[in-house]
Amino acid sequence: xxxxxxxxxxxxxxxxNVLKAISEGGDIWNNKLLSGFKxxxxxxxxxxxxxxxCYCKRDTQDEFNMVLDIEHILPKSKYRQFMFTKxxxxxxxxxxxxxxKREDISFVKHAKKVNTRYHKSxxxxxxxxNLDKYFEHIQYICFIVNDEKIxxxxxxxxxxxxxxxxxxxxxxxxxxxxxSKAQGVQSVNNNFVxxxxxxxxxxxxxxNPQGI
Numbered sequence: 001x002x003x004x005x006x007x008x009x010x011x012x013x014x015x016x017n018v019l020k021a022i023s024e025g026g027d028i029w030n031n032k033l034l035s036g037f038k039x040x041x042x043x044x045x046x047x048x049x050x051x052x053x054c055y056c057k058r059d060t061q062d063e064f065n066m067v068l069d070i071e072h073i074l075p076k077s078k079y080r081q082f083m084f085t086k087x088x089x090x091x092x093x094x095x096x097x098x099x100x101k102r103e104d105i106s107f108v109k110h111a112k113k114v115n116t117r118y119h120k121s122x123x124x125x126x127x128x129x130n131l132d133k134y135f136e137h138i139q140y141i142c143f144i145v146n147d148e149k150i151x152x153x154x155x156x157x158x159x160x161x162x163x164x165x166x167x168x169x170x171x172x173x174x175x176x177x178x179x180s181k182a183q184g185v186q187s188v189n190n191n192f193v194x195x196x197x198x199x200x201x202x203x204x205x206x207x208n209p210q211g212i
Contacts, residue, residue: 014040018084029076029083042070045091053093054129055101055169057140059149060093069097073128074118077103087119090129096169107168126165137162138171151178 014037021031028034046068051060053068060068071092074082082088092101101107107125108114114123121131127138134140137159141152153171155162166172 011036011040038070041089042068042091045070045089049091049129053096054090054134055092055096055127055165056171056174057134058093058095058174067093069094071097071101071129073124073130074108074114075103075105078105079115079118081115082118085118087130092129100169107164125161126168127161132161138165148181149178151175 017033018037021028021033024031024033045054046060052058053060054071068091071090072079072083073088073090076083079088105111109123109125110117117123119131121128124131127134135156137156139152139154139156141154143150143152151174153166153175155166
């Protein structure tokens with residue numbers, strides 16, 4: 001199990017605890033010895049990601065730390081050897097991590113080849129949090145209406161990774177929910193209904209003039 005890459009982020013005490021947890025075996029990730037390591041890594045990635053989910057760019061700056069999960073891009077249940085590999089770790093919101101992605105690996109192009117090519121962007125269908133530059137594939141646009149944000153995701157120049165990420169994490173649902181919330185109504189069954197408020201219509205035209 002690789003641990004060398006976490007030395008730049010973790011203290012020696014945390015690294016020693018990680019090694020001890022590995023030696024004890026069992027449910028390594030939930031070993032209490034890792035509490036300091038997890039807290040340090042979560043803080044590191046919150047700063048690195050500018051307080052945003054690595055997949056949907058949800059703004060977490062004003063939310064409690066528990067809203068975020070340490071994310072294993074390659075799930076630790078299937079790729080235990082990358083459990084502590086820095087390039088395989090990030091921070092994501094619970095929607096992207098626990099509701100959508102979970103233990104799935106359909107985003108991996110070659111499930112076996114990735115064992116030796118885990119550090120290659122080409123092995124992943126979606127935007128990899130550490131190997132790709134998110135905004136080269138998707139533009140994330142926010143417009144504030146009173147206290148609410150209207151969100152829009154635009155795939156950049158027909159990027160295949162951008163398109164896959166948009167569909168995989170159901171980013172359209174977040175767009176629809178943000179519009180509904182700005183109107184003070186709840187989203188229903190993912191069906192898009194053009195807002196009745198003329199101001200919202202104008203904002204949507206600014207964000208999406210071509211109806212993308």
